Amino acid sequence: MSAQTTSTQDSNNPDAAIDPSHWQEQEQSFLRKLNEEKRRKTISQLTLNLLGVVLFLLLWEATPHVIPWMNILLFPPPSDVVGTLVELVESGELLENIAISMQRVLLGFAIAAVLGIVAGLFTGRIALVQHLSDPVLHGMRSIPAIALVPLSLLWFGIGEASKVALISWGAFFPIWLNTFTGVRDVPPVLVRSAKSLGATPYQTMFNVILPASLPFILVGLRQGIGIALIVLVAAELAGASSGVGYMVATSHQLFRVDIMFIGIATLGFLGYMVDRLFTFLQSRIFPWYSSK
Amino acid sequence: MTALIEIKNVSKIYATSDDSATWALQGVSVNIEQGEFICAIGPSGCGKTTLLNIIGGFITPTEGDALLNGNAIQGPGPDRGVVFQEYALFSWLTSRENIEFPMRLKGVSKADRRAMSDKYLEMINLTHAADRYPGELSGGMRQRVAVARALVNEPQLLLMDEPFAAVDAMTRTSLQEEVLRLWEKLKFSVLFITHNIEEAVFLSSKIIIMSPHPGRIKEIVPVDLPYPRDRTSPDFGALYAKVNEAFHT
Incomplete structure (x- = not known):
């Protein structure tokens, strides 16, 4: 069988x-x-x-x-620009300006990140703070940062403070708004879980609400750094004596379009690199974020 | 001796989306004794989840008393573990870290935390998935981690809100057996919300049948079949029929 x-x-x-x-x-x-x-x-x-x-x-x-009517001084070809680029690199002028600009961006961005995340946590979690600050914050958000350049120069002078202040101002709003949305939309079931597991309000905020809204906060930080670079240029075009934006502004007065091209390309390159660095760090620091 | 949970004449009124009032619970009284496995069953709108939320301390009743060991319930706490339907694990923590979460809040040392999470991971047969994130686990595995996390505080009462509603039938059966095993071993009480009659008959020592609009207790059916239960036995079938009839009339 x-x-x-x-x-x-x-x-x-x-x-x-x-x-x-x-x-x-x-x-x-x-x-x-x-x-x-x-x-x-x-x-x-x-x-x-x-x-x-x-x-x-x-x-x-x-x-x-x-194109015969095109002026080579106004539209220098890459063969000309490369020569100027080598000169600027060798004299150290380009790298120095990049360093100064990046320093301003990073400092301004760091201030904006701290203030924006803290403001987002409080406005997203506490109804009283949200309704109290809503009209003022949203009103201020609608002011273009560029309109504040003259005011910033009067208040903070032509030194570093005015640039950093402007950059912080510009980067603050996207960081705050995204953090706010993330915090407000944390699934209630997570907060309930935390409470029933014995978490105090403080522990709930830092061990649950903050990490749960991290995907939104990261979007805010990414937008914030993009805006920081834009505001940087606005701040450096007027009332600065160094930086990549300043390089572009002075090349205009010197009638050196080749230098201007290098400055503009540098700004594009910096923006691109910062964004790539951001995505790279994100996948490294928050592995669970990509596994979702 | 007072019961673990006493619900005395509890009512809860809610605003619906069109701003009218609706009674989620009306004049409900029930006790949960030490070591009982109670299933609350009923159609949607019968207030079974509201009852769980009141006992969990997430909401307060409009009227009546909800007591835990004779004292009014003041909010959620580690003496009552909760397992939600789904998505309640912390997605940024691994299985082990989720289970260790309550101990981390209390400042338990790393070595002690590790010993406890080892023990609970073994209990739910998920030692191999200790370092995986919830996003990398199946629905059934996630709910096992959620159960372990709720039990680490050694609660007197485990509240389960349709915990297996989102998993497939095969997984569901094995999860039911696993919960019974933990219940017999660790001797906590359970309030289990479900809309599945077979699940209620298989698990509980007492079934609360509820009816909607307004949410009320219709009948309380004691289940004295011995554990482990055989779903194919005539006794099981008879009880199923009894609950089914009470449910539908």
């Missing part, structure tokens, strides 16, 4: 006749192809990226030569 059952099973099972090494080979060749495919995609993507940059540079180089 039992022998019969076994033989029936065997005849019903088509795998039984095939050597298990067959499946392993199939699996390995499948994985090989998968890897091959992935590598090919990455390489072709990188090649296209590079090609795009080269095409852009070629087009830029050709434009002032091809």
Whole structure:
């Protein structure tokens, strides 16, 4: 009886006749192809990226030569700009300006981050504070930071303080608003869990509400750093004696469009790098955030 | 001797979304004795979750008394563990860290925390998933972690609000068996909210059948079948039929 059952099973099972090494080979060749495919995609993507940059540079180089009415002083081709770039790097002027600008951005951003997160926590959690501060904060949020440049110069002088103050002002609002939204929308079930597990209001705030709203806070910080870079330029274009924005402003007076181009490109590059750094740190510091 | 929980003539009135008033509970009285496994069952709107929220201390009754060991309930606390339907784990903490959370609040040393979380992870058979985040766990695994986290404080009462409603039928059965095993081992009392008759008959020593609009207790059915219960036995079937009838008339 039992022998019969076994033989029936065997005849019903088509795998039984095939050597298990067959499946392993199939699996390995499948994985090989998968890897091959992935590598090919990455390489072709990188090649296209590079090609795009080269095409852009070629087009830029050709434009002032091809279009007869174009003034080469107003539209210097990359071959000219590269020479100036080397000079600026060698003299240390460019790096010095970058360092000064980044210092202003980071200091202003740090102040904005602390104030924005604290304000967001309180306005998002305590109805009294929210309603009390709502009209004033939203009213101030609508003022473009650039409109405050002259006031800032009068109040804080032409030194570092006025730049840092303006940057903090600009970066504060997106950080505050996003933190507020995140804190307000923390699922009530998490707060209830914390309380029933014995958390005090203070512990609930820092061990539950803060980490639960972190995804929103990170969005706010990212927007904040973007705005910080914009406000930086506004602050440096007027009443500064150093920084990348200042470099752009003076090159205008010196009629040096090549330097201006370098300044503008530097600002773009800085913005891009800061954003990439941000996403990188985010995935490193908050692994659970990406696993959700 | 006073009961663990005494609910005396409790009513709760709510505002609905169109600003009219609705009675979630009206004149409800019930006791939970030490070591009981009570299931509250009823259609939506019968106030079973409101009852759990009052005992949990998340809301206060409009009228009547809710007592814990003879004292009025003043808010949530570690003497009453709560397991919610889903998504109540802290997604930024691993399974182990979730279980250790209540001990971290109390400032328990790292070594002691570790020993306790080891013990509870083993109890729920999730030692292998200790360092995974909730986002990496299945629904059933998440609820097991939630149960362990609620039990670390060694509560007298475990409140469970439709805890297995979101998991599939197979997982549900094994979770039910697991909760019974923990209940028999650790000797806490349970108030378990469900809308599943079979679940109630399988788990409880007493079933509270509730009816909606206004939320009231319709009938209290004691279940004296011995544990572990056999879902296919005639006695089980008879009780199922009895509860089913009370539920639907």
